[in-house]
Amino acid sequence: MSLVLDREPTRTIPAPLIAVEDLSVTYSGRHGVVPAVARVSLALAPGQSLGVVGESGCGKSTLALAIMAYLAENAEITSGRVRFKGSDMASMSPEELRQVRGGGMAMVFQEPGAALNPSMRIVDQLVEAAVYHREIDEGTARREAGEMLRDVGLPDVERILGSYPHQLSGGQQQRAVIAMALLGHPSLLLLDEPTTNLDVTVEASVVELIGHLRRRHGTGLIYISHNLGLIAQVCDRVAVMYAGEIVEEGPIDAVFAAPKHPYTAGLLRCIPQPHTDKTERKLRPIRGQVDQLLTRLPGCGFAARCDHAVAGRCDQGELPLVDVDAGARHLSRCIRWMEIADATETPDDQADAGGVRDEVLLTVRDLDKFYPVEESGLASLFGGRPRRVVKANQRLSFRVRRGQTLAIVGESGCGKSTFAKVLMGLEQATAGSIELAGLDLATLAVDKRDSVLLRSLQIVFQNPDETLNPCYSIGTQIGRVIRKFGIARARGQVQQEIKRLLALTRLPATLAARRPHQLSGGQKQRVAIARAFAGRPSTVVADEPVSSLDVSVRAAIIELLVDLQTSEGTTLLMISHDLGLVRYMADRVVVMYLGQIMESGTTAEVFAPPYHPYTEALLSAVPVADPALRRRRIVLEGEIPSAMAPPSGCPFHTRCHRKLGAACETQKPPEQRMADGSHRITCHIPAAELAQMGDIFGKPGGRRDDT
């Protein structure tokens, strides 16, 4: 277990390492010229760190590529320049540029798997980064590569050096990429969403590493992310981008504590925090969505979505960035920043407490789902060896009450989606039962289910781009469900019902004639929800319903689900890896790890001590967009084991920071009932000892917890 300070104290600004001056970039495409970055100015001193946040399409990746002078062919810099240590990137010779890239500044992208050449060994890719910038021979470079891998916290360095990228896990790959970036001894490191698609615990450790390396090597850092929580952990300053512009920039504490732009404030309000729930504070989505405009309208780009926009002021002329706090260089592009004062203040944040009924709707008992592993080779050809299995679900047992929201939480590969598939009948369980309305669904395939059962149990999928058939209009797709479930048959009635559902999901009726590709992600997800609710189901499964949506849209969808569940009296089964979201929405929580239940209980019970050590680590890893919040940092060692070869005994023992000893490795942990009612924890640590555990979150501004 390592415990590190959250952040460093802010330093003063020395001479700039990198300076972006009034930079504008446009893309020309089929639909004309699209501005991506508009008049952005930034400066970063050596050793400083800057976070750039914004939702997808706000131009932050283009900004990063422009800094590296690596824009796509259809991109054009229409104004401004980028200076690296004073020299204009645009006027550099190819050789100078090559020296700067990798030697002066290095970049780390998201999806490390794709960033590494699949047909070269790690060692060769690392050595390259060193030898082309520094006068060292291959042997030295190789030795340094090994050291650097150790530095980035990779075990078994020799093996990794000789490996091909695909032989490493995602976390290992990203560490290798970071090591590669550092081998050229750059003075600036650009990170573009380096932890997206990594599991939350892995993400936490990578972010941890980045902070550590920055301090150790004194590298300047530009960290691009959509996740405000991550930025809060590593950066001194933050720049918030919206529609290609920087709308707010300032010291991290100041921006998070007192945002001076309505967009920043809106973003912060959209994020459910792991220490709040829907009864405490309602999420406040930002209206509408990011519009990709062909021509920039005068005035504030955010005005169309801003609650504080005033016609005649916000839509006039060029709005400048104004310093709202001369001492700390806190800049905002809002013309009304003074009038809005503290934009986080929101009226009517008090939400209704959902009524919880007691009737048990769904009972899962000892559910197992094993997949046979495709064996290749001799043995399988002749059916010799017994087949290996992946135990995706092992002895799952829990109950869901009518009208409740039950959340299943866990990192990827924990088996939560497998459970959803079994429940929906897309897969059949190996053993155990799922009881719903007197039927056992565990082995009842979807094509054996009658229409009553089918319509009573529906699902909302994760990826809005895949959830709708691109070939049919929205109306057709919803209409099909309405007819299929016999809600209505006549054409007029069906149309009425479509309209009702669209209205229910707060979509305009005109959307019925559109095709999915004409819709935004949020709209698609609303349609998917409308479709799921079309048969007036008693239970809806929501499988990561918002994980691929932008922050501002996410909040709206969550609110929609919560509202629908309440108004329709639907039971909701949430599957998510986002503890903030779970905390916000769920009544009860089931925490899974490698196919097994680690902890279950009401939301309050799970999110407060005593914790299962895994839950504790999960909570610690959640990025929190509140720099003032103190919490214990628990960084898990190692990678999530393969579900094909789960560890013996307690599946979590390989990474557990509270491991007791040999018993954890050999014996199945017992399920212990906690003092507080329905709360159960499956762990070898005695209940009494667990009860001693402190809360992971301190109160804002309160004392730091240490362990």
Place this chain on the structure above:
Amino acid sequence: MSSESHPYIPVLRSNLAEGKIDRREFLRTSTLLGLSATAAYAFAGVPNPARAQANMPKGGRLRISMRVYDLKSPHRFNATSASNIVRQTNDFLTVTGADNVTRPGLIEKWEVSPDLKTWTLHVRKNVKWRKGGDFTADDVIWNLKHVLDPATGSSMLGLMRSYMISEFETAEKDDKGNPKKVSRLWDANALQKVDSHTVRLNCKAAQLAVPEHLFHYPNSMLHPADGGEYKLGSDGTGPFELVELEVGKKAVLRARQGYWGKGPYVDTVEFIDLGDDPGPQLAAFASRQVDGIQLISTDLVPSLRNLPHAAVYEQTTAGAGVARVHYDKPPFNDKRVRQALRLAIDCQKILDVTMRDAGSVGEHHHVGPTLPDYAKLPPYKQDIAKAKQLLAEAGHPNGLDLTISCRKEPSQEPQLVQALVEQWKAVGIRVTVNIMPTAEYNRIWTEVPFGFIGWAHRPLGIMTLGLAYRSGQSWNESRYSNPEFDRLLSEAEGTVDLEKRKAVMAKLEAIMQDDGPIIQPVWNKMYQVFDKKVKGAYAHPSQLVMCNEFAVEA
């Protein structure tokens, strides 16, 4: 008997002197009756074309494009190309030249009785087998017995059946209880050895064309020790020795020492198989990869004439493409249908679009106008109205739907078929063309109900008629069976007097036009092409090549 002994020769002489027959007819007939070609040409007063040319260059290599088929059983050959390889190593008893005059081969002279039934063949005395030993009367008799044995399956049997063979019943019965029949020599003494170098053919019927029959392409003289099989190293009397054979690819022959006859001048002869396709043959010749093409489709002639190094040799022949029906199968068993098929055709038009100057107009009776026994009939005219009427009478007022099969190569055959089909349309006979791969068609050509095939040139009309239309012949592809026709044919075969024979031939030709199973729109010319550096080259009407006569200039 002297060479002057046949009583009809003086008649021929006086006929020639009186102008009753032309020189060609005189030459043809007098030589068949045993007059030597030299004497015949001298009497006719024309130079003998077969005289050896002086100053032929020696040595070199001659490459001829020709299919190289399997050569296993020369007596069973049904393609002249195969015989053209064996021909270089194994001589024939007689040789019919490009002028249609038959000269001595392995027999130095022959005599025939006035009734044309007894033929005395005098075997040349200085001929040695390559591996040693003289060529004798025994060898002749063995070979003739072999080709006339039904088990051999030689087309010689069909040619000589009428005067050498009879059918005998055996003790065995077939399924219907009728005695099975076997064919064998009509008389034990039919092939008589007179002495070591004299053989006598005692025929059961008169036959004028015996010397020409002896040159029929399957009748090469094989060494009896080889048992009728031919392969690398088989013995022979010919000018060359086979040294390499790759079926489908090439055959290489090397000149032998001490050949009894003319030549050979070249050191090696190569027959190169370029496939049936005319394209590669033309391409190979154009780029001088071969020195000659054994058989060229008339299509290629214009292109070949365009090549500066090409010498195109042509021969007017009695070879023809013939569309024939199965005489016994409906709807063709109705004489009116057969007539309609003929009446629909304008032969001149067909000639114009297909053969042009490479042929002449046919008369649907398969007796070539260049042959000595050709009798001129009144012109056969296209008559579409009558054809339609006949069809209607035969019960096909709305016309007929037929399928005609033919082979892909030589390419003039499918072209002729297409031209015919185009004309049949006019009388309501709708014909689909089934062009089959050549080799495939060659195997089944007698089996298709309605088919088209090229018949090779034969030096006498009676030879063709005897092969193709006599009842029960194996090559009688049309299954034609007409007792009157058979009778007249036998009569013609036994008639020495040209005028009388022509009278009989006129009857046969009329039967063919009236009742016959064929539509024969044109006669082919035959072309062979050689590089100009090949000396002594000529085209033989039967597509034969005798390489000992050719020389190659360096």
Place this chain on the structure above:
Amino acid sequence: MTTGIDAPERSALGGEESRVAGFISGVGRLRESPIAMIGLAIVLFWVLVAIFAPLLAPMSPTATIRPMALPGTRGPGGQLFLLGADHLGRDVLSRIIYGARTVLIYAPIATACAYVVGVVAGLLAGYRQGWVDDLLARIGDLILAFPALVLYIVIIAKFGSSGLNIILAVTLASGPGVMRIVRGMVLDIRNRAFVAAAQVRGESAWHIMFAEILPNATGPLIVDACLRLGYVTIAIGTLGFLGLGLPPPNPDWGGMISETRQFAMIFPHMVVFPCLAVSSLVLGLNFLADGLTDIVKRA
């Protein structure tokens, strides 16, 4: 792309859309690719030639008029042989025009048959998986193990040369290729959430295969169909060239080339024009496929 709620409406409220409109917009998108437009123009040209062959052809394609007539010369009746006449005196232009019919009947029918078989098998294999997939994949592999042309000539040699057998041969030889493509796409598409959504609302397997999955596979399939149509055109031509094609005198480009190529030396018009005809059609199809690929990729 403008995706805001306030974007102008496309059609009247509640429209459950028309497939036709979708198709028209798809064709309209061809305009995005000049290369596709050129290809389409060439293909359409030949289609129109085939349809209006009787009106366009100056003479009967089988009438034997003046052999070896050179391009631009006249026949005995004053007929103008624009592209000359062949060795049997048939007008080359008329034969090319009618030949377009032969090609544009047999090639599309054969390709369509291959598609019917390939699409159904591919959908079944990809969607059903398990033993169905194994069986179909093995059969497909087996057929694909035969070189296509060998398969053609073996079939034609065994069963004879006729239009029907050519279609049969093409279906057999191309079907597995189509199946592989469809199967590959189905394996991808079947994992999308909308398929699972259809499953959980109890749609039948046939509905899912044909109404949910197949429409999403049309883009790449259309591209493939254009290319395949080109191959089939070449294949039919090749069979004609080898003498295994359609029986004459039906004009058929491959057959025309085969029949007249020995004249190429002095009468190149007989053979060069059919060569150009078949090459231009294939070129048009390839252009079309190229352009469509770009469009499909962009979509």
Place this chain on the structure above:
Amino acid sequence: MPRIVFRRLVYLIATMLAASLILFGLFELSPESVAVDALGQFSTQEQRMLWLEQNGYFEPAYVRYFAWLGKFVTGDLGMSRVFNAPVAKVLVDRLSATGILALFFFATLIPISLTLGVIAGIQRGTLVDRAITLFCVITTSIPPFASTVLLSTIFVFSLHLLPGTSGMIDGFSFRELIMPVTALVLYDLGYVARMTRASMIDVMARPYIRTAVLKGVPYPVVILRHALRNALIAPFTVIMLHVNWLIGGVIVVELFFAYKGFGSLILEATLSRDLFLLEACTMTAVVIAVATQSLADIAYTFLNPRIRFK
């Protein structure tokens, strides 16, 4: 590696067995037609019966199949009727001729098409790219049967530069190979070049190329070390699979240029219905096709570490 080799071997054998069943069913199931094919149309019924009895054709079909298979496996491929020689001998002879053709074909195709593809791929959208792409589409659109005609019209008949046929009558001749190889390469060049181009474009757009550029690797090294290896995997395996295509392609070309190879052999066997030859040729074609497919698979595995080290 041994595992995939073994699996491909098993697959090869299984495919061969299935193919042999098809061939047997197609050509040998009816003994009557076998006899006709073997003895010719002029054979008598009596001869056919005798032949069928001598060759064991009155046994049940499965007994015959296994006997046939056994002979096949032991290399007894029967006698070719047309060539009057053991099929095995003819086959080996012709296969080696086509092998030479294939060797020159690949030796020409691979460098030209890969170079064109890589150049076009790197310079995507430029005039060079467009020119190469257009050239590729046009050559691919001219079927071999047309290109052979056009090529020989120009080079043999008009310019008299090259020999018109490639029979290799006097042994190996490089000049005679030029035309057939050119015809084959022209038709195929476009396909491989375009595939290489697409693959190159795909690879050049991959994040790891960006990574390489942005870590300051010189551009030529990026192309040679990072792009080419990954980009050439697909075209390489496609080229391997071209052996299958080549077997078909050579039929036309070998026929046209009278090249005595496997293609013209299989055509001749088919056209003349030389049954045993045809069976052997077809099986050989299948073996070659499946074997090269397997080789392509193995090569792919070898080239692509993602599969190799799975």
